[in-house]
Amino acid sequence: MSEPAVLIRDMRVVFDDYMALKDVSIAVQPKESFGIVGESGSGKSTLLRAIAGLNAFEAGTLEINGKTYPARGRDKAFYRTVQMVFQDPYGSLHPRQTVDRLLLEPLAIHGFDNTEARIARALDEVGLGTGFRFRYSHQLSGGQRQRIAIARALIVEPKILLLDEPTSALDASIQAEILNLLEQARRDRDLTFLMVSHDLGVVSHMCDRLAVMRGGEVVETILPDSLVTRDFSADYTRQLLVASEGFRRD
Amino acid sequence: MTLLSVDNLRVTFPTRTGRVEAVRGVSFTLGKERLGIVGESGSGKSQTGRAIMGLTPKQAEISADRLEFSGIDLLKASDKERRALRGRRVGMILQDPKYSLNPVMTIGRQIIETLQTHERISNREARERALVMLEAVQIRDPGRVFDLYPHEVSGGMGQRAMIAMMLVCGPELLIADEPTSALDVTVQLDVLNILDKLVADRGMGLIFISHDLRLVSSFCDRVIVMYAGRIVEELPSADLKSAKHPYTQGLLNCLPTVGSDRHPLPTLERQEAWRL
Numbered sequence: 001m002s003e004p005a006v007l008i009r010d011m012r013v014v015f016d017d018y019m020a021l022k023d024v025s026i027a028v029q030p031k032e033s034f035g036i037v038g039e040s041g042s043g044k045s046t047l048l049r050a051i052a053g054l055n056a057f058e059a060g061t062l063e064i065n066g067k068t069y070p071a072r073g074r075d076k077a078f079y080r081t082v083q084m085v086f087q088d089p090y091g092s093l094h095p096r097q098t099v100d101r102l103l104l105e106p107l108a109i110h111g112f113d114n115t116e117a118r119i120a121r122a123l124d125e126v127g128l129g130t131g132f133r134f135r136y137s138h139q140l141s142g143g144q145r146q147r148i149a150i151a152r153a154l155i156v157e158p159k160i161l162l163l164d165e166p167t168s169a170l171d172a173s174i175q176a177e178i179l180n181l182l183e184q185a186r187r188d189r190d191l192t193f194l195m196v197s198h199d200l201g202v203v204s205h206m207c208d209r210l211a212v213m214r215g216g217e218v219v220e221t222i223l224p225d226s227l228v229t230r231d232f233s234a235d236y237t238r239q240l241l242v243a244s245e246g247f248r249r250d
Numbered sequence: 251m252t253l254l255s256v257d258n259l260r261v262t263f264p265t266r267t268g269r270v271e272a273v274r275g276v277s278f279t280l281g282k283e284r285l286g287i288v289g290e291s292g293s294g295k296s297q298t299g300r301a302i303m304g305l306t307p308k309q310a311e312i313s314a315d316r317l318e319f320s321g322i323d324l325l326k327a328s329d330k331e332r333r334a335l336r337g338r339r340v341g342m343i344l345q346d347p348k349y350s351l352n353p354v355m356t357i358g359r360q361i362i363e364t365l366q367t368h369e370r371i372s373n374r375e376a377r378e379r380a381l382v383m384l385e386a387v388q389i390r391d392p393g394r395v396f397d398l399y400p401h402e403v404s405g406g407m408g409q410r411a412m413i414a415m416m417l418v419c420g421p422e423l424l425i426a427d428e429p430t431s432a433l434d435v436t437v438q439l440d441v442l443n444i445l446d447k448l449v450a451d452r453g454m455g456l457i458f459i460s461h462d463l464r465l466v467s468s469f470c471d472r473v474i475v476m477y478a479g480r481i482v483e484e485l486p487s488a489d490l491k492s493a494k495h496p497y498t499q500g501l502l503n504c505l506p507t508v509g510s511d512r513h514p515l516p517t518l519e520r521q522e523a524w525r526l
Contacts, residue, residue: 009448039434039435039436039437040405040434047271051502062489072455086383098286137470139409142291143293162338171288171291171380171461172291172461172462172463172501172504172505173290173500173501173504173517173518175504175505175516176504176505176516176517176518177508177517179506179514179515180514180515180517183514184514195489198435199435200435200508201505201507201508202505202506205506205507205512205515206506224508226355227508228508228509238329239436241508243435243438244435244507245508246464246465246468247442247443247446247465247468247469248437248468249446249468
């Protein structure tokens with residue numbers, strides 16, 4: 001097997017007295033789409049944020065493509081490889097910057113040339129045409145904002161994309177469009193996905209493997225197919241599966 | 251028996267760039283049944299609920315050929331009459347307990363406030379009834395939760411408290427606007443179960459507003475599908491599979507589910523003709 005794109009061993013994150021991640025280990029292969037399901041407080045977002053360097057970890061190791069990263073602080077090269085898309089498209093774009101400015105910033109930071117063409121291409125790739133280039137984020141709908149957030153992540157040509165509930169703030173019909181867009185981008189660019197969601201349907205649709213998290217621990221790691229064949233062991237996974245099937249009157 | 255009749259309801263907002271018609275001629279009647287209203291953001295589903303409740307912002311214009319709740323003309327009713335209805339005979343549950351509960355008032359106090367606004371009862375009796383109500387929404391330790399502030403409880407617990415607050419006066423009509431969208435999936439089912447039992451036991455009319463067509467259809471007897479301020483289709487939940495309108499079919503098909511392998515997912519091709 002090749003070297004994992006993301007390798008986490010015994011990662012522990014502590015906030016004051018609260019242990020948010022209890023020695024979690026996962027390995028994501030290059031070009032794999034790996035999903036993490038869990039409810040609020042399960043530690044799934046904390047795990048992504050610890051990888052991205054948005055919060056420090058107390059113990060354990062993090063390797064990206066074989067390179068070890070410390071508990072806090074990430075270099076510029078890291079963000080060339082790893083980019084993140086957040087849940088709330090209303091909170092994750094600068095309210096006083098135009099789309100053009102939002103997309104220019106990562107290019108400037110990483111010293112890209114030919115910015116004009118890159119911005120136009122990025123907008124095109126997320127299905128938004130150049131007509132959106134000089135709008136502010138408040139002039140966009142939720143789905144359009146999420147497309148901009150994806151464009152901003154993809155514009156530095158990363159290899160790994162961390163997706164933190166990218167569609168849970170969107171309508172069901174817009175969700176389908178964004179999921180299709182992400183799948184297309186992954187195919188075109190051979191990306192590795194690490195995707196977090198509370199929706200088992202979304203994760204099983206998008207991912208090759210998925211980990212179920214609860215209370216800061218990985219309960220089990222399974223294939224999406226085993227949800228259909230009921231080939232899993234944890235009772236919590238069954239609860240999530242029942243919940244994803246919707247309301248039933250008994 | 252008709253509890254609520256809505257005929258040609260329109261809600262219009264004047265804006266700097268012209269008039270925006272959020273609701274454009276919605277008509278339906280409701281008895282003691284569970285009615286679902288489904289649509290995307292901006293389809294006018296929430297504004298329909300708010301117009302019935304009398305919570306439309308002041309600057310908006312409401313018009314209807316008929317807007318009647320158990321014989322009361324809601325369009326002609328004074329503010330005072332509407333206040334007497336709200337909370338007492340018509341209740342509304344909102345999406346997010348974090349923002350819809352008063353943050354500086356304990357949960358118990360808020361339930362009592364509803365009761366004492368509408369009924370002349372002693373503090374002690376009000377407290378008793380609030381505790382009974384908290385128990386009815388399956389809060390295990392009502393005495394403790396009674397004295398907690400909204401920030402001290404979880405989302406699921408907050409939503410139960412809001413249901414308790416809305417049902418304590420025994421309304422005849424309950425409007426639930428995305429009551430579970432802010433909750434975790436497993437908690438969603440608990441809250442829906444509680445809501446379902448209370449609605450059935452007390453014989454209320456229910457309007458369930460959501461963007462999740464499948465959830466709504468599993469919960470309601472009848473579903474109204476809205477697009478761009480209009481009703482595009484109305485059908486019994488059982489017949490959802492035979493929905494005719496492409497928009498309804500699109501809403502049904504676009505959700506990824508466990509075990510279905512559809513890449514890419516079908517998306518909605520919105521057509522101008524649906525707006526008409």
